[in-house]
Amino acid sequence: MSRRLRSAISVANGGKTRAVIYVRISQDRTGAHLGVDRQREDCEALAAARGWEVVEVYVDNDLSAYSGKPRKDYRRMLADLELGTATVVIAWHTDRLHRSPTELEEYINLSQRRGVDTHTCQAGELDLSTSSGRMTARIHGAVARHESEHKGERVARSRLQKAKAGKFGGGLRPFGWGVPTDETKKKVIKGTDQEIEVPVLDMNKLVPEEAAALQAGTDMILAGGSVKGFARLLAAKGLKSTVGNVIEHGAARDLLLRPRNAGIAVYQGEEIGRGLWEPAVSEPKFRAVVAILTDPNRVTTPGSEVKWFGSLIYKCGRPGCTATTRNTKVGGSAEPSYRCQANHGGGRNAAILDAYIQDLIIERLSKPDAVDLLEPAPNGINAAELQVESETIRRRLTDLAGMFGSGQITMAQFTEGSDAARAQLEGVTARLARAAVKDPLVGLVGVPDVRAAWEACDLGRRRTVLRALLDVVLHPPRPGRMPDGGYFDYEAIETRWKR
Numbered sequence: 001m002s003r004r005l006r007s008a009i010s011v012a013n014g015g016k017t018r019a020v021i022y023v024r025i026s027q028d029r030t031g032a033h034l035g036v037d038r039q040r041e042d043c044e045a046l047a048a049a050r051g052w053e054v055v056e057v058y059v060d061n062d063l064s065a066y067s068g069k070p071r072k073d074y075r076r077m078l079a080d081l082e083l084g085t086a087t088v089v090i091a092w093h094t095d096r097l098h099r100s101p102t103e104l105e106e107y108i109n110l111s112q113r114r115g116v117d118t119h120t121c122q123a124g125e126l127d128l129s130t131s132s133g134r135m136t137a138r139i140h141g142a143v144a145r146h147e148s149e150h151k152g153e154r155v156a157r158s159r160l161q162k163a164k165a166g167k168f169g170g171g172l173r174p175f176g177w178g179v180p181t182d183e184t185k186k187k188v189i190k191g192t193d194q195e196i197e198v199p200v201l202d203m204n205k206l207v208p209e210e211a212a213a214l215q216a217g218t219d220m221i222l223a224g225g226s227v228k229g230f231a232r233l234l235a236a237k238g239l240k241s242t243v244g245n246v247i248e249h250g251a252a253r254d255l256l257l258r259p260r261n262a263g264i265a266v267y268q269g270e271e272i273g274r275g276l277w278e279p280a281v282s283e284p285k286f287r288a289v290v291a292i293l294t295d296p297n298r299v300t301t302p303g304s305e306v307k308w309f310g311s312l313i314y315k316c317g318r319p320g321c322t323a324t325t326r327n328t329k330v331g332g333s334a335e336p337s338y339r340c341q342a343n344h345g346g347g348r349n350a351a352i353l354d355a356y357i358q359d360l361i362i363e364r365l366s367k368p369d370a371v372d373l374l375e376p377a378p379n380g381i382n383a384a385e386l387q388v389e390s391e392t393i394r395r396r397l398t399d400l401a402g403m404f405g406s407g408q409i410t411m412a413q414f415t416e417g418s419d420a421a422r423a424q425l426e427g428v429t430a431r432l433a434r435a436a437v438k439d440p441l442v443g444l445v446g447v448p449d450v451r452a453a454w455e456a457c458d459l460g461r462r463r464t465v466l467r468a469l470l471d472v473v474l475h476p477p478r479p480g481r482m483p484d485g486g487y488f489d490y491e492a493i494e495t496r497w498k499r
Helices: 003-012 036-050 072-082 101-114 131-164 208-222 227-236 249-256 283-293 350-365 368-373 383-405 411-436 450-455 459-469
Strands: 017-025 052-061 088-091 117-120 124-126 177-188 195-206 264-267 270-274 325-329 336-340 470-474 493-497
Touching: 017 036, 017 072, 036 052, 036 088, 052 072, 052 088, 072 101, 101 131, 124 131, 195 208, 208 227, 208 249, 208 283, 227 249, 227 459, 249 283, 270 383, 283 383, 283 411, 336 350, 350 368, 350 450, 350 459, 350 470, 350 493, 383 411, 459 470
Parallel strands: 017 052, 017 088, 088 117
Antiparallel strands: 117 124, 177 195, 264 270, 325 336, 470 493
């Protein structure tokens, strides 16, 4: 659309040119120290000087145009421009609008199609109606793209160097670490020019309550507990993520799987050495948790959470049926009951049955010989020696990479050597994991009050003990009133101890 035609449209609209303002702030170098409020003030001043009417301001705060993340207000602006909301776009600088060539081409096509002019406070006007103007816009975009990519390379090199040195690589405070020191630093409040003083955090020091939660969660998984139980523990202690979010199942699992917990430094998903920070848990325990949580055969409940002690564990005793039972409601009864998955009748009152089986377990664990139920520790496993062997293999992998990079060995030699080292490392890691896994009965035998210890366990831990100790088979119950005066047939419950 020509300037003459746009001028005619302006006259038809009462002589006022309609303009929109787009502002964005990120950590990019150009304009990084200007809040969106300051950008907006400069853009409004430019509109006032030109006599334009600002009909809308679009704001994307703390979003990089280079990151690829969707910018909601930017997309809203393009949609409004398609509808003819305005014929002028004002931005503080061209790189506030675009840093992606693909995004720029879309903007150029829209500007030509809808007759939109672009003006910036820092780089002047972009006349996208001419080939020279489009070339200038593309040059600006290429320069901005180069600056972003170059910055990314510098940041990546810096993070790799820090990781190799065992230092904190920057970013959000990791859950478990970051104790305030006496030093302070200035921090700009997002979207403003205001600065505040905040304490400098020591990322090598453990935050006591968070570290204790990581240790408790690790021990919980090793003893047969669940990730859901760990998430509930975090909620009960009032602990949230370092950005203030509730830590739900997925985030709780990720916390337990971080190599950082064991003092291991990672770069781009690869372990590259030891960190300088205090470990929250031992490496054997960490390896064991990883082995448990990443086991493809691990029984999980991705749907609704299991709420009853024996769901999918108790077995049906009807002739020819091997199905497990699940909690349900029988007929019009308001009492939850266990019914076979094959839909056999005769549901059992869940509360009575679960209490009976748990009482049996508590009674058995309370006997003097209960310590004999504990399984022996893995024979011949020395965790300290395995850790030394693990570090030796990791150094060998690093040395092989260095020799290949300097041309001392061929690709075939590097591949053969690294494959052998990784196979050895997998074996060491598996033995470390076995050394740290706890028998689910640990902490429930040889204690003064077994019932109190049992009640302190979460449902996942109790179910693990049930699986380890007892087979429960539910045979068809007798009809009518039982000799004890009740209607629950205890004699129809068959129990077989596994230990």
